[in-house]
Amino acid sequence: MGGFIKRQLTFLLYGFVFWFPVILVVYIVVFLLNNAEKTGKMMLGNIITNKELYSVLAVVLCILIVYISGLVLKLTKVGDVLSKIPVIGLFFGHGEVMSLDRLGHQQPCLLLYSPTAIAYGWILSEEKIQLGEEKAVFSLVNVYFPSVPTLVTGSIHALRKESVMKLGNPSREIIDVLLYDIRTPSYLKYLPWEDETRQQFEERANKFGLK
Numbered sequence: 001m002g003g004f005i006k007r008q009l010t011f012l013l014y015g016f017v018f019w020f021p022v023i024l025v026v027y028i029v030v031f032l033l034n035n036a037e038k039t040g041k042m043m044l045g046n047i048i049t050n051k052e053l054y055s056v057l058a059v060v061l062c063i064l065i066v067y068i069s070g071l072v073l074k075l076t077k078v079g080d081v082l083s084k085i086p087v088i089g090l091f092f093g094h095g096e097v098m099s100l101d102r103l104g105h106q107q108p109c110l111l112l113y114s115p116t117a118i119a120y121g122w123i124l125s126e127e128k129i130q131l132g133e134e135k136a137v138f139s140l141v142n143v144y145f146p147s148v149p150t151l152v153t154g155s156i157h158a159l160r161k162e163s164v165m166k167l168g169n170p171s172r173e174i175i176d177v178l179l180y181d182i183r184t185p186s187y188l189k190y191l192p193w194e195d196e197t198r199q200q201f202e203e204r205a206n207k208f209g210l211k
Contacts, residue, residue, distance in 0.1 A: 029062070098144065098152045100175065108174040110165040110188075110208055111143055111157070118208060120174055121145045123164065124156065138162075148178050165208045166191040 106122040113119040121143040129136035139161045146154040167174065168189030176183040190208065192201035 098146075098154065100152060103144075103146075103151065103175060104171045106144070106171060108167040108169060108171050109143060110167060111145070111159055112163045112207065119145065120178060121157075121164075122171070122174075123166065126161070127158065146178060149180060151175065151178060161193065162204055165205070166193070 103122055106124065109121050109123050110118050111121050124142040124144050127140040127142060129138060129140060140158045141161050141164045143157050143159050143164060144154055145157055146152070168191045169185050173183070173185040177185070190201075190205050192198075196204070
């Protein structure tokens with residue numbers, strides 16, 4: 001019964017994430033149009049007598065307000081501050097293109113956030129390193145570290161390959177864990193890198209067991 005309720009809450013949460021931006025955009029557009037027309041009448045009523053121009057001026061004023069807002073969010077720190085607000089922060093990231101659908105197709109992983117803390121993330125790509133004219137013996141892995149609970153806002157970290165543990169669990173399970181533990185997997189499945197031996201994998205796995 002408990003699992004059924006958690007599953008329904010998951011659907012409810014994703015429905016909210018889908019409809020919230022739609023409702024918000026519609027509300028803001030209606031609000032701006034209504035108030036912009038009133039403002040135009042108040043400011044230009046004595047200058048412009050053609051009432052049909054009020055609606056045109058209202059649209060122009062709305063576009064100007066949205067444009068200035070975009071400048072403020074893009075060129076100042078205001079967007080950074082707003083992006084830290086749960087749920088609402090989703091709409092103030094500086095051009096992030098991450099989505100829940102994209103996360104669902106990425107490789108989930110664990111990363112050593114600190115010597116005593118492990119965090120969830122997703123592997124985006126691997127970078128080969130070159131030292132001068134020679135190739136380095138180590139690689140860096142670009143890992144997406146999500147902000148909770150939005151998940152689609154976050155940061156990208158370039159980490160040493162040995163400090164990242166691939167997970168064999170479906171990405172969907174990791175998303176559910178980060179959504180305040182709505183549903184948890186039976187276990188986490190550690191996967192070795194393609195170029196490491198069994199011994200190297202077991203030694204590295206111990207670090208992710210905090211031993």
